[in-house]
Amino acid sequence: MFREMRRKNQEISKQECIAILKSEKRGVLAVLGDNNYPYAVPMNFYYDEQDNKIYLHSAKSGHKLDSIQNCEKVCFTTWNQGIKKQDDWAFYVTSVVIMGKAELVHEEELKMQQVRNLGLKYYPSEQEVEEVIRKYINNVQLIAISIDNMTGKLVHEK
Numbered sequence: 001m002f003r004e005m006r007r008k009n010q011e012i013s014k015q016e017c018i019a020i021l022k023s024e025k026r027g028v029l030a031v032l033g034d035n036n037y038p039y040a041v042p043m044n045f046y047y048d049e050q051d052n053k054i055y056l057h058s059a060k061s062g063h064k065l066d067s068i069q070n071c072e073k074v075c076f077t078t079w080n081q082g083i084k085k086q087d088d089w090a091f092y093v094t095s096v097v098i099m100g101k102a103e104l105v106h107e108e109e110l111k112m113q114q115v116r117n118l119g120l121k122y123y124p125s126e127q128e129v130e131e132v133i134r135k136y137i138n139n140v141q142l143i144a145i146s147i148d149n150m151t152g153k154l155v156h157e158k
Helices: 014-023 063-070 108-122 126-139
Strands: 026-032 038-044 046-048 053-058 073-079 091-105 141-156
Touching: 014 046, 014 073, 014 091, 014 141, 026 063, 038 053, 038 063, 038 108, 046 108, 053 091, 053 108, 063 091, 063 141, 091 108, 108 126, 108 141
Parallel strands: none
Antiparallel strands: 026 038, 026 073, 046 053, 053 141, 073 091, 091 141
16 A cells, blocks of 8 residues: 555664654644645654554644545654764764544543643643643644554665
8 A cells, every 4th residue: 555665775663763753853744735735834743652643733723624624644754853974974864754644633631641742742841831731722633643654764865
């Protein structure tokens, strides 16, 4: 169903993909947008290894949500900052590309749990996370991406 990676020698393991999903803070969500044009938007995210899903937060309306409701199939991509090896000017960058199905989360307990997990990834303290949740949770739509396919790749940018 999904294509195999063409450059197999650059493919990274599932565990390396998971490590990037856990450590990186931003990715790009791509959906099938208006008039069948791709619509891609940078987003903060949280990867839950236990249920193997990506969680994103959003406003309760807009292009992204309309697109997900019209077509659940999405692509999510993230990458690390890369590293330079001694005496080399070019970076080695690792990326992860996920194909999956997005759904809007309406179950309140799951929404609270995953919005909290998402906040803890970004905010410096649990207290700040709780304050923001208290203030804004009613304005948040949580999106869950079930992963159908995940590939990772290490590229030398030279």
